[in-house]
Amino acid sequence: RKEVEQDPGPFNVPEGATVAFNCTYSNSASQSFFWYRQDCRKEPKLLMSVYSSGNEDGRFTAQLNRASQYISLLIRDSKLSDSATYLCVVNPNTGFQKLVFGTGTRLLVSP
Amino acid sequence: DGGITQSPKYLFRKEGQNVTLSCEQNLNHDAMYWYRQDPGQGLRLIYYSQIVNDFQKGDIAEGYSVSREKKESFPLTVTSAQKNPTAFYLCASLAGGGFNEQFFGPGTRLTVL
Numbered sequence: 001r002k003e004v005e006q007d008p009g010p011f012n013v014p015e016g017a018t019v020a021f022n023c024t025y026s027n028s029a030s031q032s033f034f035w036y037r038q039d040c041r042k043e044p045k046l047l048m049s050v051y052s053s054g055n056e057d058g059r060f061t062a063q064l065n066r067a068s069q070y071i072s073l074l075i076r077d078s079k080l081s082d083s084a085t086y087l088c089v090v091n092p093n094t095g096f097q098k099l100v101f102g103t104g105t106r107l108l109v110s111p
Numbered sequence: 112d113g114g115i116t117q118s119p120k121y122l123f124r125k126e127g128q129n130v131t132l133s134c135e136q137n138l139n140h141d142a143m144y145w146y147r148q149d150p151g152q153g154l155r156l157i158y159y160s161q162i163v164n165d166f167q168k169g170d171i172a173e174g175y176s177v178s179r180e181k182k183e184s185f186p187l188t189v190t191s192a193q194k195n196p197t198a199f200y201l202c203a204s205l206a207g208g209g210f211n212e213q214f215f216g217p218g219t220r221l222t223v224l
Contacts (some may be wrong), residue, residue: 032211034211034212041199041220042217042218043215043216043217043218044154044201044215045215046212046213046214049211049212087153091211097142097161097205097211097213099211099213100153101146101154102153103152103153
């Protein structure tokens with residue numbers, strides 16, 4: 001089983017739609033969770049950190065479910081500019097600040 | 112502005128040549144990391160350094176070498192021993208002190224001909 005698993009997509013949605021991605025992680029001791037956004041041929045950029053029960057930032061909401069070992073990202077009112085690959089990232093708490101990256105979920109928002 | 116710089120952006124080398132990728136940060140971060148990204152794959156950790164003059168192998172260190180002589184700099188050398196060096200290389204840094212977010216440089220796209 002991979003340490004971090006994501007549906008690669010692509011998720012094709014129209015502008016204004018609400019879309020949600022899930023990500024599962026295998027290490028129950030994991031402490032920190034993040035969503036990064038990566039545009040084509042660019043570096044990943046931090047979108048949100050996910051702590052304890054989750055958090056919200058504008059149109060973006062991240063949730064953590066420790067019992068089922070998954071995190072989710074909800075995007076409301078999708079914009080064309082939201083088209084990107086969303087990386088689920090986990091700190092497995094292995095003794096140093098190592099992050100494990102999922103392969104990403106691709107989102108395409110169309111007019 | 113604080114940030115991480117990587118150079119060059121694109122690099123072409125002949126098979127069998129060593130090549131060094133530059134990574135510099137002025138964020139005063141202690142920890143620095145090198146990742147490799149291949150199409151359709153997640154980022155894979157090559158080397159990391161938690162403090163100056165110390166570094167550790169990541170998951171795919173074979174064929175790579177690093178140094179950390181200064182806090183600001185963490186260059187990566189791709190040696191001829193690396194079997195498949197063509198990839199997108201990303202450098203990252205992390206502040207520490209309870210902050211676990213990593214911040215990335217713009218990357219170097221290496222193509223070995």
